[in-house]
Amino acid sequence: MNAPMRRQQGATLLVGLIMLVLLTLMAVTSFRLGKSNLQIVGNMQFRTETVRAAEEAVEAAISLPTSVSVASAANVDVNADGTPDVAVTITPTLLQAHVVTNAALVLSNPDEIGCALGQAQAFGVVGAAVGNSLCARTLYDLRVVATQASTNTSVELHQGVSVQVPADTVCSVVPC
Secondary structure, eight states: OOOOGGGOOOHHHHHHHHHHHHHHHHHHHHHHHHHHHHHHHHHHHHHHHHHHHHHHHHHHHHTSGGGTTSOEEEEEOSSSSSSOOEEEEEEEEEEEEEEEEGGGOOTTSHHHHTTOOOOOOOTTOTTGGGOEEEEEEEEEEEEEEEEETTTOOEEEEEEEEEEEEEGGGSTTTSOO
């Protein structure tokens, strides 16, 4: 029937302990894997929030054409709790600028009517024969750096923007 107690070696106990160790290792591994996946998703969420805050600051900066040409800083409240969450700095770089000629203006466009310059007497007037209008078209590269305060998540974006400005604002860069 049953073997005497002195002949039992404890094989069942040993197999049971090995299985328990293996199950514990599997549980710890799955916990760590789940934790790292959660961290990855959280980091992606912080990055996405920071990118959206940077884009919001760029939209605010380019809504006023005069503010595009100067460096600016903004604080964005991402979660609408009343405290700024993301600090954004915008650094513009002028890539191109050219004065628009009167002949190139589209006078049906309300933004370009103010650019038209009537032809005055050309004799004896310096620069009158060039046919330039009062407006210039510029192309800026906006370097945007956004940093989230709580996580120190930082992103850098580059946004190109073309802006029509008064010609005398770019006369130091291009001939007018």
